[in-house]
Amino acid sequence: MDEDMEQDVRKVPPLLKIRDIYLLDDTLTLWRPSHDARQYYLISGTLKTDQLSPVLQTYYTKFDCVTSILTFDDAVPIFASQSTTLQATDDYSVLRDYHMIRGLWFKPDLEERLGPEEQTSLGNIKLAIPLSHDEKESIFTNMNIYFLEVLDYPAEDKSVSRLLITKTVHEEFEKYDIFKPGGPVHMVKNQDETDAELEIYYLRECFNYAGRKWRHEVEFMLEEDPWPMCKIIPVNNYCRKRPRITVIRDISSSLPCRYMGATWRDTLAGLFVWSLRTYLVWLVFERLHDKVKHALNLATTHVNIKDIIHTECPMVCRDMFQTYDSLSTFIAKCENEQDLRDLLGIFLSLHCCENGNCSLVSLKSLNAAQVLPGILYLLEKTIACASPQFRYEITSTVMPWSIMGYYCSDLKIKSHRKMVIFISQLPGINTDLEGRPGSPMSNGAFSSGYSSAAVTPRSLYGSPFRKRSYSRSSQHSSVSSTDFPMSP
Known part of the structure; x- marks a missing residue:
């Protein structure tokens, strides 16, 4: 001037x-x-x-x-x-x-x-x-x-x-x-x-x-x-400080912390899971920025879709699904990993599959519109809140990839296939599709609630990812055990 x-x-x-x-x-x-x-x-x-x-x-x-x-x-x-x-x-x-x-x-x-x-x-x-x-x-x-x-x-x-x-x-x-x-x-x-x-x-x-x-x-x-x-x-979200969870159970409120400190891959995968669940796949894909689409293409182009999804119909435990459905309301309350651990612990305490003690049914007999959205909703919560170690633990039991693989096996739209492949690449997502020895997909015996699960509900208590026992309540959890039914 x-x-x-x-x-x-x-x-x-x-x-x-x-x-x-x-x-x-x-x-x-x-x-x-x-x-x-x-x-x-x-x-x-x-x-x-x-x-x-x-x-x-x-x-x-x-x-x-x-x-x-x-x-x-x-x-x-x-x-x-x-x-x-x-x-x-x-x-x-x-x-x-x-x-x-x-x-x-x-x-x-x-x-x-x-x-x-x-x-x-x-x-x-x-x-x-x-x-x-x-x-x-x-x-x-x-x-x-x-x-x-x-x-x-x-x-x-x-x-x-x-x-x-x-x-x-x-x-x-x-x-x-x-x-x-x-x-x-x-x-x-x-x-x-x-x-x-x-x-x-x-x-x-x-x-x-x-x-x-x-x-x-x-x-x-x-x-x-x-x-x-x-x-x-x-985008990559880095919190300046870890959110402090304050829970007031009388009014059922807590500080939301989903996706806090998440990478862009976690956020994008969570968005894909949400879009698959709500049938807005095409809308979300078309709205992606060109640079995001380019990164998505690089991550998915060289992956064979047949390695991620399959057409073989798995056998599942009907009782375990009923237990899962009874807790679906409380999945919505999960806002951090401790919530998910409490939820999984209560889930396993309500129903444990034992050899020869499960009502096995073909996935063909279950309505996809009733089964898949709930599993995708829990998967979205898991991506948002859980560490890779706990992702493996929960995607191996409550929501095994075999179910998603079967229902996604007829994907004809390229954007749908890219979304499923991208989700499968996240650390901790268990996409093992092979039947374990003793499972219905091998010799007809049964050892797990889901045929392709890498671990059974009972064997979880000895899992190397399991570092502490499940508790029915936690001062850091916004999901209280008193909210859950004590029988399936």
Whole structure:
């Protein structure tokens, strides 16, 4: 900035403070920047036409897409309804006073940076919306933009500008001119291009309410449903600290921690299991980001599907299935590995297959619509919560791969086959399809509730993966043994 610009600072209209937000260790300031007919004053001084290019290079960063990171449980309802579940904001924003305005927060990003190798501590699944460079198709030129506020975070030395993007007219908010310089977002037409494509920038450095130079971020509340434009990107989720489980059994509540600290492979496999269970396979596959599809192709192209699934119908224990069905309600409560261990322990205590003491039936006699969804639901929970060692333990007993293999043996759609192959490659997933000696698939004798199980329920108590005995309750578990029936 030159001397003329520094002198122009005195002519800047006064800033507007909305409110102070008092926290235990800090005080946040919610405010709106000054502006006049020519510019916004998040940058010190008056910007002239011939100064705009160096200012963009110094203070701004170009972006070509917007992204929103969600937890797995928050993202699933979006896929299930095939539209974004728009939420009223509970953040420190003026929008919390307008409950009728609902949307999702997005941030500027670069398309080239998106991919499964991304790391975040915010969630597991990223929704990405590429931005059109055509003025007629851009959401920033075809929708109303309102400058809501700037929020100062003293603890992080940063300010965050927030803008509402919507087709609705909100007269209570201030319209934002995206072509006016000095604001949180600025758009220019590239005159060097024949078609005059749009270039859009966000401010990365600003002056806060107190006049200090701080790091700057931008958030967009998109009120319209962005689902038709979204791409799904599972990312590596690393928790800053392990969630502490607090259980209040009287009101059946606990802190959810599913998929916390999960890799993108775990998240993607869990999403595939969920889509197979809910019959939304094609929808989810088509929404995957191109880089995720490429990684999926690399992982599955050279795998023979016949090594993963089979057509031979296994014999199963009907009583064991009935016990499993009686506990299906409580599977939904499992939110961590200890929950699953308690569930498996109670499952085995209710029914243990013994030699010659099981009512064996062909899987052909069981309704796939009743059997498979429940097994997939437990598999999704296992991928989300369990270590590879315990995955092996539970996928060898309660949900052996032979059942999935039989019901998936007629997959004709390539995306379905890729999903099953990808799931099978996760560490700890037992896909052993060979009948063990003494099983119904070999000489007719019976040693396990499921023919292809690598271990029997009784032999689990001597399993090398089993490091502690099962308990009917745990102070860290959100599934209480008092909720379970004590007889099948």
